[in-house]
Amino acid sequence: MNSLQLEIVTPEARVFTGSAQMVIAPGSEGGLGILPDHMPLMTEILPGEVLVTTEDGELSFAVGGGFLEVLPDRVSILTDMALVESEIDEKAAEEAVARAEKEMRDKVLSSEELATVQASLLRSLAQLHVKRRTHR
């Protein structure tokens, strides 16, 4: 079967490299499923879950916002956060969500602050989503 080379990179590290059969990513225009020999594509991705189907099974990553670059045989994901399911600290993420929600509720935030809080909320929610789904 055909496969594509996937790399997930953050400014801090190369989180994942390897071959994959399919990559599902949260694109800015909706979820994207990418199979080998996809047309070259460039899009923004939103905080959420990236699902990778490899020969050894499925992997799931929680990602922050970033970009997705697709070439026929290669997919690169650039993001400011990428965590494998096992690295996610459920409790810390929950606390972060609670904190962000509280800030949005209690404080009067300027639009910039609001955007920052919302972004961190989305990142934490993405982590929780990945962690809980695989638990059940």
Add this chain to the structure above:
Amino acid sequence: MANTRDIRRRIKSVKNTAQITKAMQMVAASKMRKAQQAALAGHPYSQVLNRVLVSLRDMVSADSHPLLEVRPIKKTLVLLVTSDKGLCGALNTNVLRETAQLDQENTLFVASGKKGASFLARTGRNMIADFALPDNPTFLQTKAISKFCLEKFLSGEVDRVDVLYPKFVNTLVQKPLIVTLLPITDEKAAGVSPTGADHPSNEATGAQYLFEPDADEVLNSVLPYYFHFEVFQMILDARASEQSARMVAMKSATDNAKSLVKDLTLEYNKARQASITTELLEITTAQMALA
């Protein structure tokens, strides 16, 4: 001639200092390795980012984006990156000397690092923000800083954003460097990383990208990323500089302390010998007087 007890006490205290500086040297050496690794870890990211930018450049007209727009310079924002702690040789002094030469009137400062912040406060510069960062900053942490600068640029408060930081040349040499990051110029975008050229570009693969939703939208979101990433890299670079400067400074402090101990030991031995000689002399004189 100094008292032997005094000299012994001084030797002890100098030895203690040497022990401390030696320990700091070791710590700085290991932190420096870590900081350098962190700076290198960004390489794959910059390669991909570079590919994206190069392919975007052909797709959109260059001045369509506010971050690319060159305006007449009225105000400049300088992000001043220094260390939080001292004991790192002339590192901060060199950076601050550069700072002192900048135009006071039309420069706004954003400080990262206590040394820079206190210098700006002391000299009465126009400091608009001061960010604290831990030893190993993460991308999200530095993004808060770069975002602040970006907003100042976009709102038109400043017309140029520079970063002043100690560039890591090698372990012995760190050079204060001032780099203009905004507006983003063409040459700079192409030079995100020198290794980017080795990668197959879209011409080589014969691919023309499909942009979703469209090229302008993607450019809109890529350019801020590029800026955030550059700032992140520079701050990591400054951290590597700080640790290597500290390592070198502490090494010379240790060496100095050791040579001081050597000198003091010599003096101590001389003093001891002198006192023995005097004592003997006294005994012999007394004996001769009795005889």
